[in-house]
Amino acid sequence: MFYIKQELEINEQIREKEVQLIDENGTKLGIMSSKEALSIAEEKNLDLVLVAPNGNPPVCKIMNYGKYKFEQSKKEKEAKKKQKVAELKELRITPNIDEHDFNFKCRNARKFIEDGAKVKITVRFRGRELNYVKLGEETLNRFAEELADIAVVEKKPLLEGKNMFVILNKKSEK
Numbered sequence: 001m002f003y004i005k006q007e008l009e010i011n012e013q014i015r016e017k018e019v020q021l022i023d024e025n026g027t028k029l030g031i032m033s034s035k036e037a038l039s040i041a042e043e044k045n046l047d048l049v050l051v052a053p054n055g056n057p058p059v060c061k062i063m064n065y066g067k068y069k070f071e072q073s074k075k076e077k078e079a080k081k082k083q084k085v086a087e088l089k090e091l092r093i094t095p096n097i098d099e100h101d102f103n104f105k106c107r108n109a110r111k112f113i114e115d116g117a118k119v120k121i122t123v124r125f126r127g128r129e130l131n132y133v134k135l136g137e138e139t140l141n142r143f144a145e146e147l148a149d150i151a152v153v154e155k156k157p158l159l160e161g162k163n164m165f166v167i168l169n170k171k172s173e174k
Contacts, residue, residue, distance in 0.1 A: 008049050008050055008051065008065075009049070009050040009053070010047050010048065010049050010050070010065050011038060011041070011047055011048050012038070013050075014034050014038070014048065014050050014058075014060065015034075016034050016050070016053075016057065016058045017033060017034065018031055018032065018033055018034070018057045019031070019032065019033075019034050019037055019050070019057055019058050019059065019060040020055065020057050020058070020059045020060070021037045021040070021060055021061075021062070022051075022059065022060070022061045022062070023040075023061075023062050024044065024046060024061075024062050024063055024064075031057055034048075034060070037060055037062075040062065041062045044062060046062050046063060046064055047062070047063060047064065047065040047066075048060050048061075048062060049061050049062075049063055049065055049068070084116075086116075086117070086118055087116070087117040087118065088117065088118045088119075088120055088167075089109075089112040089117045089118070089119050089120070090119075090120045090121075090122060091105050091108060091109055091119060091120070091121045091122070092122045092123075092124055093105060093121065093122070093123055093124070093139065094123065094124060094126070094129070095123050095125060095129055095132055095135040095136035095139055096129075096135065097139060102139075102142070102143075105121075105143075106143065106146050106147065109121065109143065109147060109151075109168065110147060110150065113147065113150055113151045113168060113169075113170050114150065114170075116170060118154065118167055118168065118169045118170075119151070119167070119168045119169075120165055120166070120167050120168075121140060121143050121165060121166050121167075121168065122163050122164070122165040123136035123139055123140060123163065123164045123165070124162065124163055125162045125163070125164070126162070130162060133159060133164065136157075136164045137157045137164060140157040140164065140165075140166040141157065141166075143166065143168070144166060144168065147168055150170065150171060151168040151169060151170060151171060152168070152169055152170075152171050153166060153167070153168060154167040154168065154169040155167040
């Protein structure tokens with residue numbers, strides 16, 4: 001996750017000869033030299049800020065730059081709060097899992113999904129168990145069926161090396 005921090009040119013930093021000026025209320029004051037625009041901004045005890053440097057001519061606005069930056073940082077913080085990071089919980093099982101263990105892992109997976117996390121169920125094949133990949137796939141499908149009321153399969157059973165896994169995600173409410 002990254003943020004593009006854009007520092008705007010203000011007051012004496014503006015090097016343009018002519019600029020389109022907008023006052024603090026949003027009214028267009030027309031095209032004038034940047035020195036004139038700066039003197040108008042200083043009369044009002046505000047800053048001259050270059051808001052659209054690529055415009056023809058570039059657009060400057062009269063505003064309180066400190067207040068503007070503060071508002072921007074508040075908006076960024078608010079946007080960060082509303083972001084939701086998806087958590088991935090992993091449950092490891094063997095292909096010949098016992099009924100009680102299966103139910104226990106199923107309950108845990110259900111709890112994780114209800115809490116809003118994705119669940120990755122991994123079947124680990126050891127030694128000769130690798131000859132019975134079908135058994136592991138059946139176990140994963142059984143998990144998916146057991147949790148079908150609250151979860152949807154995001155990624156079908158997939159064999160990678162000695163592990164096979166499936167990813168379950170909460171059903172979206174419509």
